[in-house]
Amino acid sequence: MNILIVEDTKELAVELIDYLSKSGYICKWAATCESALEEAEVNQYDAMLLDLGLPDGSGFDVLKSVRKAKSKMAVIVITARGELDDKINGLELGADDYLTKPFALTELGARLYAVIRRIHGFAVNELDVHGFKIQLQDYKVSFKENPIALTKKEFDIFQYLVLNKNRVITRLQLTEHVWGDVLEVSSDSNFIDVHVRNLRKKLDKHASIEWFETVRNVGYRIIS
Amino acid sequence: MNILIVEDTKELAVELIDYLSKSGYICKWAATCESALEEAEVNQYDAMLLDLGLPDGSGFDVLKSVRKAKSKMAVIVITARGELDDKINGLELGADDYLTKPFALTELGARLYAVIRRIHGFAVNELDVHGFKIQLQDYKVSFKENPIALTKKEFDIFQYLVLNKNRVITRLQLTEHVWGDVLEVSSDSNFIDVHVRNLRKKLDKHASIEWFETVRNVGYRIIS
DNA sequence: CTTCAACAATCAGGATATTCATAGGAAAGT
DNA sequence: ACTTTCCTATGAATATCCTGATTGTTGAAG
Numbered sequence: 001m002n003i004l005i006v007e008d009t010k011e012l013a014v015e016l017i018d019y020l021s022k023s024g025y026i027c028k029w030a031a032t033c034e035s036a037l038e039e040a041e042v043n044q045y046d047a048m049l050l051d052l053g054l055p056d057g058s059g060f061d062v063l064k065s066v067r068k069a070k071s072k073m074a075v076i077v078i079t080a081r082g083e084l085d086d087k088i089n090g091l092e093l094g095a096d097d098y099l100t101k102p103f104a105l106t107e108l109g110a111r112l113y114a115v116i117r118r119i120h121g122f123a124v125n126e127l128d129v130h131g132f133k134i135q136l137q138d139y140k141v142s143f144k145e146n147p148i149a150l151t152k153k154e155f156d157i158f159q160y161l162v163l164n165k166n167r168v169i170t171r172l173q174l175t176e177h178v179w180g181d182v183l184e185v186s187s188d189s190n191f192i193d194v195h196v197r198n199l200r201k202k203l204d205k206h207a208s209i210e211w212f213e214t215v216r217n218v219g220y221r222i223i224s
Numbered sequence: 225m226n227i228l229i230v231e232d233t234k235e236l237a238v239e240l241i242d243y244l245s246k247s248g249y250i251c252k253w254a255a256t257c258e259s260a261l262e263e264a265e266v267n268q269y270d271a272m273l274l275d276l277g278l279p280d281g282s283g284f285d286v287l288k289s290v291r292k293a294k295s296k297m298a299v300i301v302i303t304a305r306g307e308l309d310d311k312i313n314g315l316e317l318g319a320d321d322y323l324t325k326p327f328a329l330t331e332l333g334a335r336l337y338a339v340i341r342r343i344h345g346f347a348v349n350e351l352d353v354h355g356f357k358i359q360l361q362d363y364k365v366s367f368k369e370n371p372i373a374l375t376k377k378e379f380d381i382f383q384y385l386v387l388n389k390n391r392v393i394t395r396l397q398l399t400e401h402v403w404g405d406v407l408e409v410s411s412d413s414n415f416i417d418v419h420v421r422n423l424r425k426k427l428d429k430h431a432s433i434e435w436f437e438t439v440r441n442v443g444y445r446i447i448s
Numbered sequence: 449c450t451t452c453a454a455c456a457a458t459c460a461g462g463a464t465a466t467t468c469a470t471a472g473g474a475a476a477g478t
Numbered sequence: 479a480c481t482t483t484c485c486t487a488t489g490a491a492t493a494t495c496c497t498g499a500t501t502g503t504t505g506a507a508g
Contacts, residue, residue, distance in 0.1 A: 167362050217376040218248075218376070
């Protein structure tokens with residue numbers, strides 16, 4: 001699950017990222033309306049945490065644009081206590097939930113979970129491809145009741161490819177979404193290939209995986 | 225998509241090229257105003273990344289010249305934080321967007337995508353010709369639900385011809401846009417003809433391709 | 449109408465580049 | 479300290495690309 005955090009206070013942003021990363025989310029930080037909109041346009045996020053008071057405009061505009069684009073992203077708005085009047089306004093615009101600062105991180109976690117589930121539909125806990133069942137919550141994969149032991153990276157890769165099924169995912173995208181930061185990783189390495197191979201090997205024991213394609217020169221794609 | 229990177233710091237340039245190449249762009253590097261202008265004049269680029277502090281003059285002059293030439297190139301200016309006052313000046317001159325160093329590569333990617341889209345006017349990720357569907361993002365081509373397996377070069381050639389349909393595209397243009405650098409490739413070769421043939425062969429299996437013309441002495445053209 | 453020269457199409461193999469496969473050591477977790 | 483997971487390094491396998499020779503086509507000149 002990918003979260004876009006729109007928050008100009010660096011301290012809070014770092015805190016959120018820290019907490020949510022540990023909860024298994026992949027986080028991206030945007031500090032301005034502009035960068036938030038661009039991010040939302042280019043990449044696909046499951047949810048956005050949106051602070052209203054941004055340096056280059058109101059978060060409401062971001063919310064409006066996002067909803068106009070009809071993306072399936074869940075939006076949780078974060079307000080300071082003084083801005084409570086916005087509450088009505090915001091819900092009308094299509095925010096999925098509200099939090100007033102200060103808030104407990106566990107509270108945020110709970111709402112995030114609920115909201116994502118609601119938006120994605122109840123199937124969000126479980127993805128299915130060709131008989132393989134992916135349980136997102138507890139990092140479990142199984143094929144017809146037979147559990148398959150995947151490492152975290154393998155799971156993350158599998159999950160991301162399945163979430164984006166029928167689209168080619170480049171190695172760069174995988175590094176971004178599974179590792180979070182591209183720069184930390186040496187570029188001319190084949191570590192993704194290795195993980196993909198190990199993943200394939202484990203899946204292949206249970207059933208044919210011809211739907212797990214390699215697109216030469218581009219990346220990988222899972223077809224359903 | 226072709227990007228001209230105008231940046232005198234070799235390290236940064238290499239980093240940019242590395243990242244953008246992996247994102248599917250074809251990159252060319254110019255380290256000075258002079259070479260930048262020359263490049264922009266000779267070849268056609270979809271976007272330019274322009275650093276302002278260049279050894280032989282200000283990047284603004286490059287920007288001015290480029291805009292004077294009325295090319296459809298998107299320009300993203302890169303400034304150091306101290307040069308922020310230039311911002312107004314630059315936007316007036318016709319830069320499409322700004323980035324202040326240091327910036328995240330993904331941020332750059334997002335803006336580049338947005339800017340190119342705006343300039344070119346195509347939010348298109350699907351092209352259609354005579355029943356053939358080209359999905360640009362996913363590197364997929366199909367004819368009436370039947371997928372067609374193309375290699376990357378074949379795909380690139382097909383895509384470029386369709387993007388420029390009803391126009392004759394020379395072999396030189398194709399080498400520039402598909403291979404990026406003309407000089408690396410020996411000129412008196414028929415490798416394009418070969419790729420075109422292979423492409424045609426694959427397409428022809430599904431339907432007549434009389435609309436895929438050869439224009440003698442000039443190049444190829446797809447008519448719609 | 450025929451000939452000729454320039455150009456394009458075709459084909460097969462060898463050269464190149466990318467991905468697959470495997471193993472071993474580093475790092476992280478228990 | 480032990481186990482698991484992750485990354486690096488290497489060679490093998492394979493898909494793609496390019497070369498070069500050959501055949502086919504076009505259009506202009508005679």
